[in-house]
Amino acid sequence: MSNFKKLSLFSIFKSKNKNNKDRSKITTQKLNDQLINHANANNFENNSKINDKKTFTQVQNLDKLQYNNINKKNFFNKLKVQLSKTRKIINFGINYIFSKKKIDHSVFETIEELLLTSDVGIHTTTKIMQYLTKEVYCNNIQEINPIYLMLKKKMYKFLKTVEIPLQINTYNPFIILVVGVNGAGKTTTIGKLAMKYKEEGKSVMLAAGDTFRAGAIEQLCLWGKDTKVPVVTQHFGADPASVIFDTIQSAQSKKIDIVIADTSGRLQNKEPLMNELKKIVKVTKKLNATGPHEIMLVIDGSSGQNVIRQIKLFNKFLKITGIVITKLDGTAKGGILFAIADMFSIPIRYIGVGEKKHDLYNFSSTEFVDALFLNNHIK
Numbered sequence: 001m002s003n004f005k006k007l008s009l010f011s012i013f014k015s016k017n018k019n020n021k022d023r024s025k026i027t028t029q030k031l032n033d034q035l036i037n038h039a040n041a042n043n044f045e046n047n048s049k050i051n052d053k054k055t056f057t058q059v060q061n062l063d064k065l066q067y068n069n070i071n072k073k074n075f076f077n078k079l080k081v082q083l084s085k086t087r088k089i090i091n092f093g094i095n096y097i098f099s100k101k102k103i104d105h106s107v108f109e110t111i112e113e114l115l116l117t118s119d120v121g122i123h124t125t126t127k128i129m130q131y132l133t134k135e136v137y138c139n140n141i142q143e144i145n146p147i148y149l150m151l152k153k154k155m156y157k158f159l160k161t162v163e164i165p166l167q168i169n170t171y172n173p174f175i176i177l178v179v180g181v182n183g184a185g186k187t188t189t190i191g192k193l194a195m196k197y198k199e200e201g202k203s204v205m206l207a208a209g210d211t212f213r214a215g216a217i218e219q220l221c222l223w224g225k226d227t228k229v230p231v232v233t234q235h236f237g238a239d240p241a242s243v244i245f246d247t248i249q250s251a252q253s254k255k256i257d258i259v260i261a262d263t264s265g266r267l268q269n270k271e272p273l274m275n276e277l278k279k280i281v282k283v284t285k286k287l288n289a290t291g292p293h294e295i296m297l298v299i300d301g302s303s304g305q306n307v308i309r310q311i312k313l314f315n316k317f318l319k320i321t322g323i324v325i326t327k328l329d330g331t332a333k334g335g336i337l338f339a340i341a342d343m344f345s346i347p348i349r350y351i352g353v354g355e356k357k358h359d360l361y362n363f364s365s366t367e368f369v370d371a372l373f374l375n376n377h378i379k
């Protein structure tokens with residue numbers, strides 16, 4: 001491809017972006033005007049111009065849209081702050097790259113280094129580097145901006161394949177079995193999920209299946225109290241399969257929408273403990289042949305490349321259907337998500353970014369990549 005063609009492709013990209021921005025400005029302006037009109041109308045009942053159900057619904061919808069836009073912006077800013085550790089690493093490298101006028105060997109070295117230090121891992125980093133070098137040399141790219149965009153697009157593509165939200169309307173009750181190693185954040189994630197689903201208008205019941213760790217039952221009960229969700233418990237040391245069986249039975253009779261079952265943390269290489277999880281699945285099937293409908297593996301995002309081994313072994317024993325990555329607000333370097341997406345085709349359902357009940361987000365590939373890369377490098 002000639003330099004002219006490359007340049008024009010890049011200009012098209014830039015002007016497309018500009019057009020989109022302009023269009024969204026116009027839409028926001030229009031929306032604001034309508035909302036101001038709506039506010040000026042003061043008394044709905046008495047104003048004959050807008051005392052019409054259709055207009056009222058339209059304005060209500062606009063309110064909702066603007067509310068969602070504001071919420072989305074807040075969420076994105078929050079995510080950006082919480083992923084600051086990885087963003088710093090990536091942008092430090094990117095700043096260096098942008099200090100260069102032309103692409104040279106050191107640019108590739110820097111990108112490789114920043115991917116490795118962000119926990120992307122050797123396997124996925126190699127793939128990304130092969131792609132970048134091929135694109136740059138085959139298309140004779142000499143400018144820095146296209147390489148930045150190619151990197152961002154490639155990383156986005158990895159994540160897009162695993163951005164598959166959990167559909168919970170399919171079975172009643174929808175049974176989620178939560179598994180993972182010790183301290184990954186299972187119980188906390190269950191509390192956050194209970195909150196989330198309740199806010200979406202679903203009824204939820206929790207099974208205190210971690211009967212092994214001291215305090216785990218009480219911890220789940222506290223979450224139950226906080227989120228106003230019933231928790232089924234038995235005594236410390238009880239058979240977890242029996243607790244989960246009781247919970248499903250109770251949920252069936254009470255027509256509860258979602259059952260979320262906690263399990264105790266276990267090392268993926270301890271076979272008897274992994275077999276215990278198989279037993280739980282078997283027992284669940286006695287009450288509901290299609291369940292569990294989600295076997296959710298919770299992994300600690302700050303554990304680095306170690307999580308790859310965890311996923312491999314958990315997936316070997318149980319068929320993991322969804323992943324939650326926690327603690328992305330702490331010392332975690334979010335690069336691990338790219339490795340997970342590249343090496344396993346398991347959907348990433350949610351990400352945990354704090355210890356509070358609202359610190360769980362639906363996983364979005366664009367938002368995650370945008371939160372990691374700062375766009376202000378592109379002039």
Ligand SMILES: Nc1nc2c(ncn2[C@@H]2O[C@H](COP(=O)(O)OP(=O)(O)OP(=O)(O)O)[C@@H](O)[C@H]2O)c(=O)[nH]1
Nearest residue numbers: 182183184185186187188265326327352353354355
């Ligand atoms: N910063 C941060 N901390 C988290 C997050 N999720 C969980 N934690 C904390 O991690 C610690 C362990 O969380 P738990 O929910 O008890 O983990 P668990 O997997 O149930 O632990 P075991 O029952 O021992 O296997 C707690 O202190 C949580 O508050 C998160 O997204 N961010």
